[in-house]
Amino acid sequence: MRALRSQVCWLLLVTAALLGPPRTHPGALPAAKQEITVSAAVSLKDALEEIAQLYRTGKPDVAVHFNLGGSGTLQRQIEQGAPVDVFISASPAEMDNLEAKGLLMPGTRTNLVANRVVLIVPVSTTNIASFQDLALPQVKLIAIGEPQTVPAGKYAQQVLTHLGLYEQLKPRFVLAKDVRQVLTYVATGNADAGIVYATDARVSSKVKVVATAPAGSHSPVTYPMAIVKDSRDPSNAKEFETFLQKPAAQSVFQKYGFLPPGR
16 A cells, blocks of 8 residues: 555656646736735725736735725724735825824835815706805705815815805715715715815716815825834835835826825
8 A cells, every 4th residue: 555655646746747837827927925905095096006006017926905995094993903014194194193103114104196175066066166155055965074084074174164164064064984985975966065186086977076175275185105113014015115106106196186295
């Protein structure tokens, strides 16, 4: 029996040598052997997914996973120990909070892109052409992000406060968990208007932009990013952070309507 087992093992080894390594489809990328998780503001979704494809072309052994949502929610997840390598928020406040608690890797924070705040309505709407028109009696529901956890909601609050409309309009607010939910409410007609980023308005053909927030009416919409201190793979996290700042990635951001940082 022992001799038989030896012969079988020998035959398997010879067969494996003759067949050679497993074949892959021509042009196919090998399976990723390493991975990083990027927690990012959901408004970056489309641009980041396209950039990740570009990144994997050059780094096929690294898989990039995205955890997308409202920046405040993502901040709390990191504070509670979620396994995150890179964080990109839609405002500096969330990054400031994490930095103050020592949860970011020193020297890795930088501003990635910028954005604008706009007022959107369903494409069929004809009676809303400005932020001031939100006070019209026929405007019943206005979608904004939850100001406590969604940067777009904070910016909306700032704009409406600047225009002297916030307290008056508060009873009409439909609060959303993130800016893409605001977009959905307006696109489906479940809200008469909504305040989102200019980049989000481009995602749906069912909404249109009727006004851009006046200059000085809100804090600059800046997207900072940094590596989380407890990153499981700081080397690959740093490489991805660097890639996001290169011309190839920045051109994708601009394609989706984002502005260079500082604009």
